[in-house]
Amino acid sequence: MLIAANWKMHGDRAFLTAYFEGAAALCWPEAQTHLVFPPATLLERAAEAGTAVGMVAGAQAIHPARDGAHTGCLSAEQVAEAGARWALLGHSERRAQGETDLDVAAQLEAAARAGLRGLVCVGEGLAVREEGEAEAYVLGQLAAVLALPAPALDALGAIAYEPIWAIGTGRTATPELAQAMHRALRERLEAVGLGGLPLLYGGSVKPDNAKALLSQPDIDGVLVGGASLDITAFNAIARAANE
Numbered sequence: 001m002l003i004a005a006n007w008k009m010h011g012d013r014a015f016l017t018a019y020f021e022g023a024a025a026l027c028w029p030e031a032q033t034h035l036v037f038p039p040a041t042l043l044e045r046a047a048e049a050g051t052a053v054g055m056v057a058g059a060q061a062i063h064p065a066r067d068g069a070h071t072g073c074l075s076a077e078q079v080a081e082a083g084a085r086w087a088l089l090g091h092s093e094r095r096a097q098g099e100t101d102l103d104v105a106a107q108l109e110a111a112a113r114a115g116l117r118g119l120v121c122v123g124e125g126l127a128v129r130e131e132g133e134a135e136a137y138v139l140g141q142l143a144a145v146l147a148l149p150a151p152a153l154d155a156l157g158a159i160a161y162e163p164i165w166a167i168g169t170g171r172t173a174t175p176e177l178a179q180a181m182h183r184a185l186r187e188r189l190e191a192v193g194l195g196g197l198p199l200l201y202g203g204s205v206k207p208d209n210a211k212a213l214l215s216q217p218d219i220d221g222v223l224v225g226g227a228s229l230d231i232t233a234f235n236a237i238a239r240a241a242n243e
């Protein structure tokens with residue numbers, strides 16, 4: 001199981017200190033991976049503090065280039081130096097700012113170059129779902145990534161299915177709906193020899209719905225936004241994965 005916390009644009013040093021103190025006081029299931037994606041300003045501290053509680057830090061976004069005139073961006077090498085071991089790629093809130101499927105593929109190449117694992121996010125909006133096109137849309141988002149040659153593709157660490165209509169809305173996909181999409185993703189990945197890749201669900205995951213989602217056969221973890229800001233809630237989600 002892979003349980004990931006995406007803080008988005010939340011948190012400061014005081015929050016981070018309290019978060020990891022809280023984490024240290026709680027029991028965490030062994031034999032599953034816990035990731036934390038803090039804002040870039042807190043990456044170095046999160047990487048250090050996370051070590052003590054077995055949480056691995058990742059960057060919320062990276063630029064494909066190694067360096068250059070890209071004001072406000074961070075390269076894979078820069079976040080790796082700050083302690084990131086993973087990077088979120090193609091989160092819907094980034095795609096909404098203009099990131100394309102090809103950008104996400106280029107970011108995975110950059111992640112591979114810097115020795116990071118990429119957690120690629122996919123997911124359809126409400127209109128696409130209502131048109132009955134969700135599966136084709138999501139598989140299409142993945143196509144550019146899966147078309148990458150082997151060294152870059154090796155950096156693909158996990159995929160998160162996050163239906164946009166479920167993110168931050170309190171409207172979670174039913175376990176059955178999520179499972180159906182995860183099954184489709186699994187079959188596509190199996191066809192290219194990546195059937196063992198962890199498939200995460202994201203979108204209004206909370207302590208009270210985590211167990212039902214995580215007990216689906218093709219859901220191997222969760223990517224948690226809002227509820228991950230509360231260490232007790234995040235811990236409850238992590239423990240639900242182990243029940």
Ligand code: PGA
Nearest residue numbers: 167168203204224225226
């Ligand atoms: P949410 O966010 O849990 O607040 O819905 C999930 C995400 O965007 O990764």
